[in-house]
Amino acid sequence: MEKSSRSWSATWRERIRALQNIPPLLSIVWESGPGVVVGGLSARIIAALSPLAILWITKRILDAIQGHFSGRPLPQGFWWLVAAEFGIAAISAMLTRSVAFFDALLADRFTRHVSIRVMGHASRLDLASYEDPVFYDKLERARVQATDRIYMIQAMGLLLQQFITAASLSAAVLAFSPWLMALLVAAVVPAFLGESHFAFLGYTQNIRQTPIKRQLDYLRTVGASKESAKELKLFALSDYLSGEYTRLSNQIYDQNVRLARRRLWAGLGLALLSTAGYYGAYTYVIYRTVIGALTWGSLQFLAGSIAGASTNIQSIFSTFASIADQSLFLTDLVEFFKVGPVVRSKPGALLAPRPIRDGFQFDQVTFQYPGTQRAVLDRLDLRIEPGERIALIGENGQGKTTLVKLITRLYDPTGGRILLDGVDLREYSIEDLQKQISVIFQDFMRYEMTARQNIAVGNLEAARDGAVQRAAGKSLAEGVIERLPNGYEQLLGRRFEGGVDLSGGEWQKIALARAYLREAQLLILDEPTAALDARSEYEVFQRFADLTTGKTALLISHRFSTVRMADRIVVLENGQIAEQGSHDHLMALGGRYAGMFELQASSYR
Ligand SMILES: Nc1ncnc2c1ncn2[C@@H]1O[C@H](COP(=O)(O)OP(=O)(O)OP(=O)(O)O)[C@@H](O)[C@H]1O
Ligand SMILES: [Mg+2]
Secondary structure: OHHHHHHHHHHHHHHHHHHOOHHHHHHHHHHHOHHHHHHHHHHHHHHHHHHHHHHHHHHHHHHHHHHHHOOOOOOOOHHHHHHHHHHHHHHHHHHHHHHHHHHHHHHHHHHHHHHHHHHHHHHHOOHHHHOOHHHHHHHHHHHHHHHHOHHHHHHHHHHHHHHHHHHHHHHHHHHHOHHHHHHHHHHHHHHHHHHHHHHHHHHHHHHHHHHHHHHHHHHHHHHOOHHHHHHHHHOOOHHHHHHHHHHHHHHHHHHHHHHHHHHHHHHHHHHHHHHHHHHHHHHHHHHHHHOOOOOHHHHHHHHHHHHHHHHHHHHHHHHHHHHHHHHHHHHHHHHHHHOOOOOOOOOOOEOOOOOOOOOEEEEEEEEOOOOOOOOOEEEEEEEEOOOOEEEEEOOOOOOHHHHHHHHOOOOOOOEEEEEEOOEEHHHEOHHHHHHOEEEEOOOOOOOOOEHHHHHHOOOHHHOOHHHHHHHHHHHOHHHHHHOOOOHHHOEEOOOOOOOEOOOHHHHHHHHHHHHHHHOOOEEEEEOOOOOOOHHHHHHHHHHHHHHOOOOEEEEEOOOHHHHOOOOEEEEEEOOEEEEEEOHHHHHHHOOHHHHHHHHHHHOOO
16 A cells, blocks of 8 residues: 555656656747747637637527517617627637648648657767667657657647636636536546546556567568568468567557556546536526526526536646646657767867878777677777778677777777877767768668669768769679669669669679768778679779778678788787788788688688
8 A cells, every 4th residue: 555655656746747848849849830830829719719709699699589578679789799609600610720720730840840850869879879779669769759749739739728718618607606616626626637647557558568569560570571571481480470479469458458448447437527517517507597596698608608617627637638648758759859979079079180190009999888798899909000901800799890880989999999190089070080981881771762872872972973983883883783774863672662672792882882982091891792793702802902092991801812802911809809910921820810711712622
């Protein structure tokens, strides 16, 4: 009991804290279209007052008719009252349409504005953030906020409207009898508490279910995607996957059913209470009319005001509860915007040297991925001279790609430092440093855009016509593109209609063109030729020697035919450099390199 009362107050605190998310949301809404916001609000405010106006005119009409039956003449301008009521009803119908119009415009603008802000912010975050599942959940939730919170914004407009209507009608009821008003409010409050309590339970349940929902998403993707189709068929995985899907989604379904059932019963009881409150007040007014204390007009006016006030107050509470509920979801969006990158440029950061004179120097560099224990790099020392072509080799998982992530500052070392021309990398502006480096990762992107765009993304500023073609020529992508039906304008990938898919090696040639277009001082290719056929690989490296003159190049490869061409070969093992030197030197040494080389060579003999 004690525990549940504490959690009760804790949940309320959390709910109230979530309301603090509303001001930042309002400022985003405002930014996305001030004119539309003002238009929508004005329409709502005027529309909010029309119920009272109509009730009041109807009362005047009924009183006049009652007087007429008791022998008094109809008051002057009686028919104008009828016309006025029609006028108000017409205007209010128009306003309802305008509200819908402004809501629709605002929804579009808000979605666009939030999506752009989320994308912009996401691009500034650390790579590490994306590899942290907790953060990734948050990002996923923040991303859907863009479209899912539209209802909440409309609800806030609606809340204002309901509030004004309820206040104006309540004032009328209050003027008649404060007791009636108190009765109405007392009947509505429990319903509000119930509503918001269940809304909150729904939210916490949703959060708890996120990891499962992510698994479901994954299963859905694997179960129906181009990448997985081949294995799915050949390993006959489909039944296994749909079985898993059913098992997991049943868990979620059962939890949801339990909550919905509780909500149903509690909601029924509370709704009955509110209805009883309304009819209590209504009966009192009828009684007063029957004993002659009220005119027909007043009966109609009060009954209308009580009904209107009661439904609007109820709606205020439920609208508010839904806003409070949704504002809990905003926590993800607001917190997402609060997370900043850890790896970032210092104020007053240096520009990267042009040209690089001294090269890169790893100085006792140690690195552990966040949340892991193992030092992938362990007090590693390595020099990369300007103009040198280095091949980095090592077995799977020895940290080759990791080393590239450190040079490019996707991560910072956890120990030691990396110097560029004698200055710690952390002193340089990240953007400027990254401009000097051109990297094609093992898992390079295949943009489902045109061939030209796929190359141009390597250097959007320099992507004028001739430059893209030249880069394609250097990487052998030219031959691939010539065979495409639409040449450079051919859409690649099969996601969109008219797209053409490429083979692994063809994609790789396109990615290489991207690297050449960049014209950076340091070129890093992580397994650049893994998918290339023997002839293409040979040609790529024939050219590679010419193309990289005057540049520093770091090549990562498991193919010794490629590796041999480097000025220096560096063997990475257990987070350190096991051997380094030229091919001949390392062969003469008879150590690890010689062993690996022999192993690979023997399979060709
Ligand atoms: N994001 C990550 N989070 C945690 N550990 C990681 C992450 N990326 C890589 N690792 C671990 O770091 C080690 C080195 O990985 P890395 O990708 O640098 O290897 P590699 O030498 O490039 O291997 P390969 O030849 O297979 O490409 C691996 O054991 C891997 O499990
Ligand atoms: Mg790798």
